[in-house]
Amino acid sequence: MTSSPLVSVVIPAYNEEKRLVSTLERIDAHCRAAGRPYELIVVNDGSTDRTADAAREWKPADSPLFVIDRGRNRGKGFSVREGVDRARGDWIFFSDADLSTPIEEMEKFLARLESGVEVVIGSRNLPESRLEVKQPWYRRIMGKVFNLLVRLLAVPGVRDTQCGFKAFSRRAAEMIFSRARIDGFSFDVEILYLARKLRLKIEEVPVCWIDSPRSTVDPLRDSLRMFKDIARIRRDDRRGVYDLKPGEKAQEA
Numbered sequence: 001m002t003s004s005p006l007v008s009v010v011i012p013a014y015n016e017e018k019r020l021v022s023t024l025e026r027i028d029a030h031c032r033a034a035g036r037p038y039e040l041i042v043v044n045d046g047s048t049d050r051t052a053d054a055a056r057e058w059k060p061a062d063s064p065l066f067v068i069d070r071g072r073n074r075g076k077g078f079s080v081r082e083g084v085d086r087a088r089g090d091w092i093f094f095s096d097a098d099l100s101t102p103i104e105e106m107e108k109f110l111a112r113l114e115s116g117v118e119v120v121i122g123s124r125n126l127p128e129s130r131l132e133v134k135q136p137w138y139r140r141i142m143g144k145v146f147n148l149l150v151r152l153l154a155v156p157g158v159r160d161t162q163c164g165f166k167a168f169s170r171r172a173a174e175m176i177f178s179r180a181r182i183d184g185f186s187f188d189v190e191i192l193y194l195a196r197k198l199r200l201k202i203e204e205v206p207v208c209w210i211d212s213p214r215s216t217v218d219p220l221r222d223s224l225r226m227f228k229d230i231a232r233i234r235r236d237d238r239r240g241v242y243d244l245k246p247g248e249k250a251q252e253a
């Protein structure tokens with residue numbers, strides 16, 4: 001890598017007209033101040049508000065912002081895949097549009113990536129994690145039950161698979177996201193399951209978390225779907241769905 005590595009930040013955004021612009025401003029300011037080349041990729045899929053327009057209207061002339069606009073709502077997993085597929089970075093991040101993990105944490109992740117870790121994931125469940133604003137109690141219980149099942153059935157040892165701040169080396173992103181197929185919130189489990197399967201070095205890093213009250217997660221609908229998806233990931237793996245031939249991409253789900 002001759003010139004300093006390019007950092008891509010993918011932001012899945014569904015009905016984020018109100019939260020997105022301040023997030024773009026903060027990420028843009030942080031990357032400029034850090035003096036490293038970067039690109040921002042917002043992925044909107046079927047929002048009913050003006051999410052994509054808000055991003056485009058904010059875009060300063062010299063800001064490397066790209067807006068991917070997909071008509072039909074397919075989900076966070078689908079959107080992150082679309083964004084990663086478009087990303088040109090050496091290091092590829094994805095972050096929630098509410099920046100519940102402050103962008104300043106990016107430095108910690110880059111240091112891990114530069115030291116050879118290929119998948120660095122934010123964690124709210126490590127002793128050093130700083131939960132400045134916690135999720136509501138029922139989300140924390142949901143999260144703990146879900147994490148228990150995930151550790152038992154899919155990704156042993158990872159204390160928090162769902163934190164919306166993760167980073168990958170380009171190689172790891174290509175290997176993982178070319179195989180990933182889950183469109184909903186459990187895509188996080190699938191990409192970590194794949195990272196393990198592909199023997200990529202994963203590191204869970206304690207982060208600061210400032211929960212944003214608004215959530216696109218429907219506790220009942222999404223937790224049922226997420227439990228089903230865990231079984232589906234294992235079944236698909238047994239069926240060889242993730243075993244790609246050279247140059248091949250995973251079939252659509």
Ligand SMILES: Nc1nc2c(ncn2[C@@H]2O[C@H](COP(=O)(O)OP(=O)(O)OP(=O)(O)O)[C@@H](O)[C@H]2O)c(=O)[nH]1
Nearest residue numbers: 012013014043045075076079096097164215216217
């Ligand atoms: N493009 C796209 N983004 C989505 C979709 N569903 C959720 N997101 C985005 O995913 C991110 C996380 O959603 P939130 O509503 O913040 O979820 P949360 O309740 O904070 O969930 P946790 O991060 O697990 O605490 C936000 O940037 C959302 O806009 C979707 O269907 N499409």
Ligand SMILES: [Mg+2]
Nearest residue numbers: 096098100212
């Ligand atoms: Mg959130």
